[in-house]
Amino acid sequence: MKDYFYLIPxxxxxxxxxxxxxxxxxxxxxxxxxxxxxxxILHEETDAPIRTTQPGR
Structure with a gap:
């Protein structure tokens, strides 16, 4: 019963x-x-494509 005096507040x-x-x-x-x-996010016109290869290869 004493525990309720701590738990309720x-x-x-x-x-x-x-x-x-x-x-x-x-x-x-x-x-x-x-x-x-x-x-x-769905209608963004200026999204750049995600590169799947390293540049310069």
Whole structure:
């Protein structure tokens, strides 16, 4: 029973920390454009081809 006096505040502290980090990421705009990076990768016009051989051979 004594263990609960330690585990419950630790659980609340970890939950509060996770909630704070999530709220900070929302405020910072981390979830504003979820599909933009994926679309930019697929439609990039200036991609250079990947070389499979060494130059000069």
């Amino acid at each position: 630790i659980a609340f502290g970890l939950g509060l920390t996770a909630l704070t980090a999530f709220m900070w990421s929302l405020k910072a705009g981390q979830y504003d454009d979820l599909d933009g990076a994926a679309e930019r």
